[in-house]
Amino acid sequence: MATMKIAMRTYLLAFALLTAWPQDASALTIVTHFIGGTPPARWAGGGNLPDIFEAAARRWVSVYLDSFTIHLYYGWATLEEAGTHILIDQGGEPNREVAGLILFDNSGAVSFFLDPTPDLGEEYQRYTEEYQELGSGLLNVARVYSAPNGSAAGHCDLLSVAIHEIGHALGMCSANLRFLEEKAAGAIWIRGELPYAGTVVPLASNHRGVTSHIDPTRVVYGSVMSGICSDERRLPSTLDILANAQISGFRILNLNPLPNRQGESGSPEGLNRANRLATSRDAR
Numbered sequence: 017m018a019t020m021k022i023a024m025r026t027y028l029l030a031f032a033l034l035t036a037w038p039q040d041a042s043a044l045t046i047v048t049h050f051i052g053g054t055p056p057a058r059w060a061g062g063g064n065l066p067d068i069f070e071a072a073a074r075r076w077v078s079v080y081l082d083s084f085t086i087h088l089y090y091g092w093a094t095l096e097e098a099g100t101h102i103l104i105d106q107g108g109e110p111n112r113e114v115a116g117l118i119l120f121d122n123s124g125a126v127s128f129f130l131d132p133t134p135d136l137g138e139e140y141q142r143y144t145e146e147y148q149e150l151g152s153g154l155l156n157v158a159r160v161y162s163a164p165n166g167s168a169a170g171h172c173d174l175l176s177v178a179i180h181e182i183g184h185a186l187g188m189c190s191a192n193l194r195f196l197e198e199k200a201a202g203a204i205w206i207r208g209e210l211p212y213a214g215t216v217v218p219l220a221s222n223h224r225g226v227t228s229h230i231d232p233t234r235v236v237y238g239s240v241m242s243g244i245c246s247d248e249r250r251l252p253s254t255l256d257i258l259a260n261a262q263i264s265g266f267r268i269l270n271l272n273p274l275p276n277r278q279g280e281s282g283s284p285e286g287l288n289r290a291n292r293l294a295t296s297r298d299a300r
């Protein structure tokens with residue numbers, strides 16, 4: 017891992033010296049670098065990883081309007097989970113991850129759906145928004161597509177896994193120094209000038225302690241940072257957006273990101289105040 021870290025840093029530095037990127041002064045910029053790797057032998061759908069990763073990045077870019085640039089390297093590799101994220105470098109004030117590596121499993125253990133139209137959720141027949149009271153009023157905790165048809169059915173949505181892993185890069189990562197401070201109490205306390213200040217985001221624990229995931233046993237089913245299941249698509253919820261904003265010091269938020277269909281996001285009809293709690297099998 018240390019070798020990879022040094023190699024990636026060197027590559028990053030060389031790349032930074034050779035290239036000047038246009039800077040958008042008023043938005044999060046995710047600079048993506050496809051490093052290749054061998055794709056899985058089989059997958060469903062006619063899409064490809066670069067298009068899907070870009071679409072996943074746009075989901076997060078649409079919610080943070082602070083001026084900040086992060087570099088994400090991504091590709092295929094043999095893993096023991098659907099996807100993984102490794103922090104390469106962090107820094108600045110406030111401290112944020114500035115470079116990361118995200119890998120997706122090519123072993124065949126996970127059967128992915130590669131959406132050829134990753135900005136649209138038209139393969140899923142149902143869209144649900146979940147709301148919950150977590151200390152500062154009812155807030156959106158889940159935006160979930162379900163009931164897939166066609167080639168999406170029976171598969172794990174690669175877009176959702178990419179959104180989840182990029183979410184780790186934006187703050188919820190056990191190598192992130194600010195996350196380590198924030199998670200001390202086993203939860204992330206939303207505070208300061210952020211909307212829904214007073215909300216407490218519960219974190220899942222395992223035998224090694226507090227993890228970098230939202231606790232699926234205490235939050236209504238479907239938060240993208242609690243995990244990803246087969247046969248569904250998860251988009252960042254207000255809770256996911258707030259958790260990373262608190263960790264990484266993002267202050268200018270769009271809590272109603274890109275809708276996939278007209279009128280679906282933030283609409284009163286979308287309110288589904290289901291009381292059910294469900295456990296979620298994490299992709300990691």
Ligand SMILES: [Ca+2]
Nearest residue numbers: 131133136138
């Ligand atoms: Ca689609």
Ligand SMILES: [Zn+2]
Nearest residue numbers: 180184229300
């Ligand atoms: Zn994860």
